[in-house]
Amino acid sequence: MFLKDEKKALTRLSLLAIGWGVGLDRFYEGNTKGGFLSLVGWSLIFGSLIFLSPCQGYDYAQGGKASMEMIFNPYTLIPLGLGAYGVILVIKKAFRLLKQFENVDS
Numbered sequence: 001m002f003l004k005d006e007k008k009a010l011t012r013l014s015l016l017a018i019g020w021g022v023g024l025d026r027f028y029e030g031n032t033k034g035g036f037l038s039l040v041g042w043s044l045i046f047g048s049l050i051f052l053s054p055c056q057g058y059d060y061a062q063g064g065k066a067s068m069e070m071i072f073n074p075y076t077l078i079p080l081g082l083g084a085y086g087v088i089l090v091i092k093k094a095f096r097l098l099k100q101f102e103n104v105d106s
Helices: 004-022 024-028 032-052 064-068 074-102
Strands: none
Touching: 004 024, 004 032, 004 074, 024 032, 032 074
């Protein structure tokens, strides 16, 4: 039905689609360091976005009232930028795996 290289590309693509936030695709490839870095990076991004959002009690922190009166919290630009960069990397890897699947010789 599928060749070995096609199965490998589909498996890696499905792991990327399901577990990109915890680095499942990197752990599957044997890149343990990259998997842990992916896990830590996405945890920091999502954690900082939750902490900096106005609905999580940030206004009770010291100095929080001043930043809550702002229209936009400027500190959220860093995790938003890093998250956008991470999403671009995930999409780039997905396209690379799709091309790998497409280019397998039968």
